[in-house]
Amino acid sequence: MSSASPHTDSESSASSNRAENFSLAEFFKTEAPTLMGRVKPFSDYYRDSRAKGLAHYNREIVSAVSNRTSVRGIDGKTREMIMFGSNNYLGLTTHPHVASPIKQALDEYGAGVDGPPLLGGMTQLHMELERRLSLLKGAEDTLLFGSGYQANLGWVKTLLRDDDVLLYDEYNHASLYDGIALAAVNTNIKAIRFSHNNTENLERLLIRFRKGASRPNRQIFVVVEGVYSMDGDLAPLPRISELCAGHGAILVVDDAHGTGVMGKTGRGTAEHFDMESAADIWMGSFSKAFGMTGGFLSGDREVVDYLRFCSRSYMFSAHLPITTVAGVLGGIEVLEREPERIARLHENAAHLEAGLSALGFQVFREAAIIPVRIPPEVNIREVCKQFHDEGIFLNSIEYPAVPKDGQRLRLSVMATHTTEDLDQAVSAFERIGTIAGILSGANV
Structure with a gap:
């Protein structure tokens, strides 16, 4: 076993799953001799994605992060959004x-x-x-x-x-x-x-x-x-x-x-x-x-x-x-x-899980993170854009962070989410899931 390559010896049965051991740089390799030549393939790809409204990264937070947060999107518009993209589980930032x-x-x-x-x-x-x-x-x-x-x-x-x-x-x-x-x-x-x-x-x-x-x-x-x-x-x-x-x-x-x-x-x-x-x-x-x-x-x-x-x-x-x-x-x-904050956090997560499950989404929850699997044939970036337009801030997790058949939307629940927040998110999932054809299948 080479000590310089510590990942080569593995008994993992999921060799196709890159987990967090990856870099996007691996997917934009070039033989260009200059620095600008090396970065240009990614730059072109990223700018094109943003121009199409499909790269919902680096969205600007323009208020305190809470259950409802003001966000300036890549379209330059500021809107109040229900925040499911923060790890502020207990709402302590405010x-x-x-x-x-x-x-x-x-x-x-x-x-x-x-x-x-x-x-x-x-x-x-x-x-x-x-x-x-x-x-x-x-x-x-x-x-x-x-x-x-x-x-x-x-x-x-x-x-x-x-x-x-x-x-x-x-x-x-x-x-x-x-x-x-x-x-x-x-x-x-x-x-x-x-x-x-x-x-x-x-x-x-x-x-x-x-x-x-x-x-x-x-x-x-x-x-x-x-x-x-x-x-x-x-x-x-x-x-x-x-x-x-x-x-x-x-x-x-x-x-x-x-x-x-x-x-x-x-x-x-x-x-x-x-x-x-x-x-x-x-x-x-x-x-x-x-x-x-x-x-x-x-x-x-x-x-x-x-x-x-x-x-x-x-x-x-x-x-x-x-x-x-x-x-x-x-x-x-x-x-x-306030130990009741922890109890409320898990009550909120259970409420959201139940609502999404009732729609037919396959969801799984043990903590305050709820992943919602999206079929590989669905353009998850387009779906993420629709959620943004509906005022739901969440994150899309896609290849190479996960296998191509493992893409999902990731929701982080907060103790400060209200029942209205959670139900509004479930309603958005129903509308967008139907439009995208996700809910038409038996196994989402």
């Missing part, structure tokens, strides 16, 4: 208890800390956020990063050594793939993906690469997501945790879409499964339920201390702005004070 501490921190500390955490970028608020997140995730300590992306790069590059094995679900986030590629540059690691949520596949790999007399220094890492972003399905954590414990593997769970969403008090996927300590390391992001930006790693104090001094993506980055830290602290307090 919560007064989040805005108030941000304003207070701004007055007290200023806008930023202007330095890396080990060399002057740490404040009392940063340390308090580490403490509160550790309590939330049931861990001894926590490390803050500028983004969830940096957090994944940081632990993979820092903790894996020669002959270590990393087993990862094929649907893991792109940041994990990039962390693996970075670690493999000068480390002889083995990174093997397994079929999505396939615990039998994982068990075979654990047996195959188990630590033995001939590999006394080997450490096995298993990486999954608590809630997968593309389909909103959950990892079978009880079984995966059991397998890792039985084979001496370190379990790392990316709970970016689970923290603040899953469990009665929003502690995440472990609480959903009523587990005290499902993972050795938790990764999370503030860009989902907390409505901010940034990321974190939680785990044993010794591991966090090691990462604090040895992770390059932590050491050589300026620390989180004080406004972000204060906002996330405010969000944690909202979780503690």
